[in-house]
């Protein structure tokens with residue numbers, strides 16, 4: 529919708545022919561964006577080749593677990609000059625790859641163009657109402673990030689550029705783990721103090737892992753770090769917060785995911801990051817605790833008790849680690 533508002537012809541590809549028909553015939557996408565009328569400049573197709581033919585830019589926004597499959601389908605059809613961007617948030621279990629790395633691997637025989645990530649506090653429900661939203665466009669090549677900034681930027685949608693791709697992708701992906709935790713905390717009946725603690729100490733562990741993996745610590749206080757962490761931990765729109773909330777109220781993970789019926793990236797990301805923290809030797813007690821709740825039958829209340837009764841620490845120990853990692 530932002531691209532259509534900016535005067536671009538937008539072709540959506542979907543693997544679901546019913547969704548394609550609904551978008552083209554009714555200008556609606558009832559399951560995912562109820563009540564929103566899509567601009568005429570948006571057309572949908574179930575044929576990926578037709579969708580990307582002669583495209584100036586190709587933007588992947590499928591759930592992280594579908595990224596490789598869809599990028600592989602795109603290979604061979606992507607125009608050589610097309611800007612390639614994504615807005616997906618997740619880390620691949622086992623490989624610990626970021627989404628841009630998965631896309632680059634699947635397209636490496638076709639193009640070596642650097643991928644751009646568009647990330648930040650941006651629930652689709654509010655973007656569709658044209659409410660003020662700010663994001664970061666990041667690529668290792670500033671020129672590529674600027675192209676995405678120029679495509680998307682308008683009076684409701686402000687895009688900043690940044691070249692710290694590692695920090696932007698990790699911030700956008702790892703905040704979903706903490707949002708699950710914030711939802712669990714609210715579901716257990718804990719208050720704002722607990723949520724503020726999760727957000728702040730969550731950011732500390734995101735920054736600790738991120739800098740170990742090469743990110744700039746300052747990126748984590750930017751839109752794709754602190755900004756997205758705040759919106760996802762506090763917004764009723766967040767699927768991660770809502771899923772956590774159901775868990776805190778006693779539902780099983782399967783029940784909560786069935787009720788959501790949409791991508792809840794934090795679940796798979798928690799598993800991936802708990803593994804990655806061990807590989808990287810980084811202390812991530814909140815992520816590890818949420819992993820225990822999601823996959824190992826731990827009771828959320830017991831995990832909170834464990835987190836609260838760990839050995840006393842100096843608050844700035846973590847920040848010193850982050851700075852030392854630079």
Ligand SMILES: NC(=O)C1=CN([C@@H]2O[C@H](COP(=O)(O)OP(=O)(O)OC[C@H]3O[C@@H](n4cnc5c(N)ncnc54)[C@H](O)[C@@H]3O)[C@@H](O)[C@H]2O)C=CC1
Nearest residue numbers: 543560589590591592594615616617650651652790791793
């Ligand atoms: N919804 C939001 O406000 C935001 C979402 N994101 C990210 O965007 C990504 C996608 O999220 P949503 O669109 O919200 O999820 P969603 O669950 O609302 O929609 C996912 C779409 O992907 C399609 N899909 C699923 N598996 C597929 C496959 N194997 N091949 C092709 N298509 C497939 C589904 O049919 C559906 O149309 C996630 O990584 C999410 O974190 C990022 C920023 C904001």
Ligand SMILES: O=C(CO)COP(=O)(O)O
Nearest residue numbers: 648649650651766767768
């Ligand atoms: O990343 C998002 C907002 O910026 C979307 O968060 P949820 O996936 O939790 O809805």
